[in-house]
């Protein structure tokens with residue numbers, strides 16, 4: 001019997017095979033570190049008089065607590081400041097490479113690995129952060145761990161683990177224009193529920209996944225954890241190889257050839273069997289939005305706030321009732337009639353170049369709705385620089401949005417960017433739990449395209465709503481990089497300049 | 503982690519049941535950046551009351567905590583174990599524990615033993631009659647002796663072995679260090695390295 005992608009990567013990292021139900025000892029190729037889950041791990045090493053085994057497989061960055069304005073000033077909040085200072089001291093003491101606030105490579109930890117070319121197909125990646133699953137987009141086995149496991153990896157570069165079960169998520173068909181990777185994953189989570197993936201590693205497969213960019217695949221793998229999965233993966237292919245090649249730390253020369261040869265053996269064998277399988281028809285998907293307080297409580301944007309009575313499972317019904325109360329929503333309200341106070345474009349789910357340019361293409365030349373606050377936070381300092389080189393910062397500020405420095409920002413209430421109690425936000429992040437974006441804040445998870453359309457109209461909106469009849473026009477494609485500016489009826493400033501010059 | 507054979511100290515009677523980890527250590531203390539120094543955080547809200555048992559003289563420096571049903575349920579925070587350990591609690595005996603708490607304790611060198619309801623009541627009675635009365639916990643024989651009476655306690659074989667050997671998770675793994683080193687020698691050269699920084703990285 002053949003093997004799945006996950007099984008191949010796992011088997012190639014087993015240092016000691018567990019006998020009689022004991023866990024395998026798994027080697028870790030890349031350990032990503034940030035300020036929140038690392039301090040006690042470093043302290044544990046220090047107390048036990050242990051060294052870090054492989055500083056050359058470890059990199060640290062600052063993201064959760066960093067402010068996105070006035071980054072040259074001291075951090076106000078004492079707890080945040082303490083965590084950042086502690087990370088800096090620990091990195092210096094143990095010899096860990098660190099990208100601090102102000103550094104060109106600083107940013108959300110899950111953007112830093114890929115953009116440096118440290119995240120590669122077929123490797124194992126861990127981080128004390130549940131969204132480590134993001135790196136699975138490259139065909140890596142990547143998962144979040146707790147603080148004592150962080151210490152364990154620091155000391156041994158391994159983890160004792162029992163193999164995960166495998167689940168295939170087949171997404172076949174062509175996405176309609178304006179429907180994105182974010183809508184796929186929100187639909188997947190709504191289908192299997194927030195606990196449905198417990199104990200599994202997902203493999204996202206099918207034509208819809210194959211045609212996504214690496215950035216879109218990262219968006220999908222990022223939210224695997226919201227369905228309860230340990231990890232999410234996509235088999236590496238030409239798209240992956242093209243993305244990785246020439247990144248600063250990517251293999252070069254003969255190493256590249258050897259790596260490529262290995263990577264091509266990784267995709268799941270035809271006769272491999274998954275422990276579970278589900279299928280989704282991509283061509284039927286619409287822009288999606290969550291109405292509740294977990295990422296599984298979502299619906300197509302053309303729909304309505306559901307009636308809790310419509311849930312047959314009593315637990316689901318009670319959860320929906322509680323969610324609607326917290327979200328201050330009434331059953332039957334059209335999702336598109338829900339007004340928002342804030343639009344947040346950012347987070348490790350959707351703050352890469354592709355996300356920012358897709359949003360910019362929707363809003364270019366327009367004005368944000370009155371009274372709506374729009375903040376755009378690139379996921380890393382490098383994305384910020386690239387976006388500025390492409391003139392996107394200007395597009396956002398002309399629109400009336402705030403253009404910030406990189407970090408986790410409003411994805412979680414740990415830094416100065418927070419919702420006020422009762423405030424409602426359309427957010428491109430990954431968690432809509434009660435209080436996640438600030439105490440009492442209300443979160444609707446959306447794609448960057450929906451966030452942009454919502455910022456224009458002031459109510460939850462799909463990019464389709466920007467067209468007169470509210471349907472998906474045949475020529476509309478939210479993924480602007482695939483179509484010409486005319487087709488999109490969006491003016492590319494550079495082309496305009498050229499036209500003027502001629 | 504220290505090897506444990508026998509532990510002797512005062513019986514510290516915590517005559518309450520359903521003590522969850524949030525009561526052992528409230529969430530506000532999770533923001534600290536160290537792994538020790540949590541003695542002030544242990545049972546923080548109850549300690550505001552001068553009459554609380556841990557504020558009484560024979561118990562101020564810890565001992566063997568004897569608790570009611572369902573101790574250590576709720577959130578998985580490892581800090582609960584650290585706070586007990588830092589205060590000077592060397593073992594916890596009780597009729598039933600939160601599963602995650604019990605697992606965390608075993609990994610951090612805190613002995614958690616399961617005793618019968620009768621033993622719990624008997625030990626509380628000893629402490630009531632004679633505050634500061636000592637108990638000796640013998641991990642080898644899985645018994646605890648107080649006031650001349652021997653009480654059996656249950657602890658699974660694996661955890662007992664680890665505590666006797668003084669092995670934390672890392673020490674356990676490092677028993678396979680030769681295998682790790684072998685594996686490292688076989689890793690392909692294309693695998694990513696964060697140091698030294700390759701060309702093009704600032």
Ligand code: SF4
Nearest residue numbers: 131347348408411412
């Ligand atoms: S952006 Fe949000 S989800 Fe991602 S690492 Fe930061 S806090 Fe976690």
